[in-house]
Amino acid sequence: MAEEMKKEDNTVYVGKKGVMGYVLAVVxxxxxxxxxxxxxxxxxxxxxxxxxxxxxxxRFMPDLKTKDIRIKTEELTSEDGxxxxxxxxxILLAK
Amino acid sequence: MAEEMKKEDNTVYVGKKGVMGYVLAVVxxxxxxxxxxxxxxxxxxxxxxxxxxxxxxxRFMPDLKTKDIRIKTEELTSEDGxxxxxxxxxILLAK
Numbered sequence: 001m002a003e004e005m006k007k008e009d010n011t012v013y014v015g016k017k018g019v020m021g022y023v024l025a026v027v028x029x030x031x032x033x034x035x036x037x038x039x040x041x042x043x044x045x046x047x048x049x050x051x052x053x054x055x056x057x058x059r060f061m062p063d064l065k066t067k068d069i070r071i072k073t074e075e076l077t078s079e080d081g082x083x084x085x086x087x088x089x090x091i092l093l094a095k
Numbered sequence: 096m097a098e099e100m101k102k103e104d105n106t107v108y109v110g111k112k113g114v115m116g117y118v119l120a121v122v123x124x125x126x127x128x129x130x131x132x133x134x135x136x137x138x139x140x141x142x143x144x145x146x147x148x149x150x151x152x153x154r155f156m157p158d159l160k161t162k163d164i165r166i167k168t169e170e171l172t173s174e175d176g177x178x179x180x181x182x183x184x185x186i187l188l189a190k
Contacts, residue, residue, distance in 0.1 A: 047141040050182040054168045069164040071186070073149045087145040091166070 010034045014041040014049040022052045026093065027060050036067065036094035042074065046089045053091045068092040105129045109136040109144040117147045121188065122155050131162065131189035137169065141184045148186045163187040 012025045022039070029037045041049035057064050070090045077083050107120045117134070124132045136144035152159050165185045172178050 044139070044142045046145050047139045047182065050141050050166050050184060053166060054182045058168055066166060069166065071145050071148060071161060071164065073153055087142065087149045089145060 010036060011038045011040060012052070014039060014045050014052055016045070019048060019051050019055065022048070023055045023060070026052060026056045030061060030064075030093075030095070036092055039091040039093065040088065042088045043086045046087060049089055049091060053093060056093065064093045064095060066091065067094040105131060106133045106135060107147070109134060109140050109147055111140070114143055114146050114150065117143070118150050118155070121147060121151045125156060125159075125188075125190070131187055134186040134188065135183065137183045138181045141182060144184055144186060148188060151188060159188045159190060161186065162189040 010029060012022055012029070014022050026037050026039065039049050039053050053066060057066070068090075069092070072088050072090075073085050074088050075083055075085055105124060107117055107124070109117050121132050121134065134144050134148055148161060152161070163185075164187070167183050167185075168180050169183050170178055170180055
């Protein structure tokens with residue numbers, strides 16, 4: 001159970017706030033002992049997720065590796081029941 | 096030499112035009128015999144590159160595999176000599 005929660009903690013969802021806030025969130029998780037952190041984003045925020053991963057590696061933690069990058073399509077259901085598709089990315093950084 | 100040019104042909108640079116134009120460019124290259132196609136984009140256009148890859152696979156060529164995804168940081172020099180950094184992505188689709 002504790003392990004499960006820890007895994008959930010190792011994810012940073014990138015939203016519309018400034019890039020550096022997400023960079024700090026990733027660095028903090030590594031400093032707290034996480035062996036890896038997954039950066040997730042959807043739609044137009046995918047570009048920002050890539051920025052976050054690159055800034056973490058280039059400015060703060062050069063020893064990190066971009067271990068895996070996955071892209072997929074997610075289906076969203078809006079309040080009126082209509083469905084739309086959106087691209088998503090998951091970037092796995094690891095020590 | 097011919098081989099070199101062929102390799103260069105296997106790349107689609109995603110710009111500011113509509114997504115479907117780039118989707119068509121990728122599908123066309125596969126139909127012309129390319130074994131793989133690399134989709135490249137920088138900055139905010141990274142999201143669109145992911146859309147292109149996902150639409151090609153989900154709607155047109157479901158047998159394709161997302162064989163490799165790389166992210167990196169490129170340095171741009173503007174006309175006045177100032178430098179800025181921009182994230183970039185390369186998505187390799189293969190049969």
